[in-house]
Amino acid sequence: MKIASVFFRIIIFLSFCKCQPTKKEKLNILEAEHISPYNEVNTSIKFYDDSTYTFNLFQKSSYYEKNEKYSGKYLLEKDTIKFIDRGFQFLTCRIAVINNGFVEFIGGSAPLKLKITESRIKDVYAINSLDSSYAFFTYHPNYYDFFSEKVKSYSLKKNDVLVINNLLELCIAENNNRITHNVNSYTKQCVAVTNANNEIEVIVYCNCKDNDEGFHYQIMTVKDGGDCHFSVKLNLIKGKYSQLYINGSA
The missing domain is CATH 2.40.128.640 (Lipocalin)
Structure with a gap:
């Protein structure tokens, strides 16, 4: 009887354990x-x-x-x-x-x-099939103070990036006495907004490519270096550029 009683208790215990829900793992x-x-x-x-x-x-x-x-x-x-x-x-x-x-x-x-x-x-x-030389940063006034009026952050679309590339090519071509590299030689860091007229404005920081992928993570600030580093403001609706700044030589 004692053996039967122990066996019965084991069966009850195992049945109880089986009925308890297992803790769901976080996904x-x-x-x-x-x-x-x-x-x-x-x-x-x-x-x-x-x-x-x-x-x-x-x-x-x-x-x-x-x-x-x-x-x-x-x-x-x-x-x-x-x-x-x-x-x-x-x-x-x-x-x-x-x-x-x-x-x-x-x-x-x-x-x-x-x-x-x-x-x-x-x-x-x-943005699918995007040139990996581009990096995008969301506008916030805590970090970026180069827009002079009240603006709103804007998420660039693929067609916008094509316009940016064309305007950069135009900027380089019209300043080829100062910028000696082509657009494909640079990484492009973009901060985009819409202004009070609902126009898309983009500040682009261009830096000569190297093997460092760090440009995807934070805006690069470089002193000197000549035309390996320049920044420019683009208006994608008007198709114009302004505020071109090219680094000086060391």
């Missing part, structure tokens, strides 16, 4: 990262299907190593990620956007872009 719906080529600062973020996220920052130098971790909750509305509760604490911002293969954090203490490595979310502003 990654979006991952993005920036791995520094020099391993000095590496950042990554993961968004999960339960509306939570985790953010990791790893810093390394010859003197120390530091690993910071942040977590929180978010809401997804089309291409916009809204950080709720305390916001995105690392940069003290509340919004990020999905734009052309990157997650870009808006309005924080500093600009930040991370390249998307895995996604179950449609990138509604992705």
